[in-house]
Amino acid sequence: MDSLIEEINLKLKTTDIYDYTNILKLSRKLSKLQAEQSLHLEQSSILKIAVLGSYSIQSFVMVLKSLLSSKGIEASIYEGEYNGINMDILNKDSSLYEFCPTIVIILSDYRDIKTFPQILSDSISVDKCVNDYVVYYKSLWDNLSTIKGCHIFQSDIVLPLERSIGNLEQNYYFSTRNLLNLINIELIKNRANNVTIVDLDYIASSIGKKQWFDPSAYVLNKAGFSIQYIGVVCETFAKQISALCGNVKKCLVLDLDNTLWGGVVGDEGWEAIQVDPNNPEGEAYLSFQKYILNLKNRGVILAICSKNDTDIAKEPFIKNDNMLLKLDDFSIFIANWEDKAANIRKISNELNIGMDSLVFFDDNPAEREIVKMYLPEVTVIDVPNDPAYYVLALESASPFEWIQITAEDIKRSDSYVQNSKRDELAIQFTDYNEYLKALEMEGNVDALTSNQVERFSQLINKSNQFNLRTQRYCEAVINELLHDRNFKLLSVSLKDKFTNYGIISCVILKNTGDCCVIDTWVMSCRVLKRGVEHLTLETILEVAKNWKCSLLVGEYIPSKKNLMVKDLYTELGFLVSDDITFKTDKESNIYIYNVNILPSTQIYIKSKGNCFDGV
Secondary structure, three states: OHHHHHHHHHHHHHOOOOOHHHHHHHHHHHHHHHHHHOOOOOHHHOEEEEEEEOOOOHHHHHHHHHHHHHOOOOEEEEEEEEOOHHHHHOOOOOHHHHHOOOEEEEEOOHHHOOOOOOOOOOHHHHHHHHHHHHHHHHHHHHHHOOOOOOEEEEEOOOOOOOOOOHHHHHOOOOOHHHHHHHHHHHHHHHOOOOEEEEOHHHHHHHHOHHHHOOHHHHHHHOOOOOHHHHHHHHHHHHHHHHHHOOOOOOEEEEOOEOOOEEOOHHHHOOOOOEOOOOOHHHHHHHHHHHHHHHHHHOOOEEEEEEEOOHHHHHHHHHHOOOOOOOHHHOOEEEEEOOOHHHHHHHHHHHHOOOHHHEEEEOOOHHHHHHHHHHOOOOEEOOOOOOHHHHHHHHHHHOOOOOOOOOHHHHHHHHHHHOHHHHHHHHHOOOOHHHHHHHOOEEEEEEEOOHHHHHHHHHHHHHOOOOEOOOOOOOHHHHHHHHOOOOEEEEEEEEEOOOOEEEEEEEEEEEEOOOEEEEEEEEEOHHHOOOOHHHHHHHHHHHHHHHOOOOEEEEEEOOOOOOHHHOOHHHHOOOEEEOOOOOOOOOOOEEEEEEOOOOOOOOOOEEOOOOEOOOO
16 A cells, blocks of 8 residues: 555656646545555654635645645645634634644635725725724634644635726725735734745736636535646645645755856857847846845855866856856855766755755756656756746746745855855864864854744754754744743854854753753754754753753654764763653654763853853
8 A cells, every 4th residue: 555655646746736637636546545544644643734715625635635645744634614714713612623733724715805895985994894804814813823833824815807897996995906905915914923824816826817717616616716726726735834844945956058048158158158138048047047046045055066167167157247146156066077966966965955955957858857867855847948937937846935034044045155165264274173263153042032933933843954853843832832931942043253143053941840851952954063062052951950950851753864963962971761751752762961960072162151041
């Protein structure tokens, strides 16, 4: 059975998301197999999702579950009744609360809006009408937020085609179209941290509203949109859920010739490549460069992987004034004559990020096939022949779906770029400790504050390699723990002479009386081997002492991605323990540390001290 499920998952991964007949067929097969297999799965490993809709959701639930399975996420899905949003959410005795989902999807519809301003209503009346609906949606969110750790994916309202007053809809504040637009905007402004708005109106617009809406299907079976786009819609939600589970793409790996510019720089020279803004072809490549630059500015890491001579490949960035991208925009630049699969492995290793965090964009179909064959974890973009469509190709693939953007995300790319300067500094030293001193690092371990919760949650949910237990917590849960006297949440920040990293490590400690338990410890891989873990341990021990605990307890739960920290506790001086009291996973190991033993490791990070009360 497992092999059949794996085979179907592979087919779903490679099926065009617009091929709805094949997606439905594969989803039906997978659904039957999953129903049989569910009897043998550990319920603790299954993600609990509730789907509630104003329209029919049966096909949505089936396809969503299948697409999540193809991404390695097994889900148990609560399927609400047709038009049963209020019945499920506003009634605390409903089956929804008994199910206790981690994720709730709310599929709203423009037909939910029953009351509209009268024609010629003034702005005050319109704003009141908008506010009434926003208050209603907020009440739904507030009720769902009573479920511990619940994250809500709320669809926006897809604006309909019909316009009762024609073009005047765009000219009067009281119009139906403007009211729906205002509701969407106010939902964004009023959403809580545990709410993500999913932009279905954008998807419908990109497809075309005449194709999106199917009036016959709606009156026959209450379908909210054409069944042709069931794959597109479910994939949109699946990507959001996957990102919430920590599966995010971080780096865009780019080719050069006929990808960032027209022509072959080795043959034509840096001055003859096509990036002329007055030429249609050059304008297309510059448009793509501008899009890439925007990705970099939001925190996506950029890397070059090109078959070229290094010095020749760099010349356009240095000498051609029309280039929008510069060498400093790239965290790693590999130009040689080795195969690209090998070079992409180097990029993954040098950036210290997983292969599944990489996205590959190359105009050469042969190179793309090689990467697909030898590096299946890498996301490979299908690149069109016309560079004018490069932006749309990358946009349509939407690989960089994140749940939020923080200040640390914006700094990330620059911190990787500065690594070359750190490498140059390292060459000057034969003693690694002297190198650490020369970095002039400053770090602080502080009590988490409310304005840091978003970044704290993001780091916990995105970190996979330096993550000792791989437990995910949404912002709602973190806020609860922040005010629980039995927990202490620590944020660790770092800067050196080249980069201010911001918050790069998160710790959650639990007081059980005699023991201080390390519930969560994650750290960004950008700052490995700098001594941050030793600085953090010193503060953890201080918290344990203030709690009057005699033992510090750590648990390591192995995963496919966190092998780098399997020996962390023993390297820090912890002892392996046979005590199963704190064991939460049958595959985990428990470690203990005597709180009264002071660590002896030399730390080369200046600290202003701990800015918290310790209890």
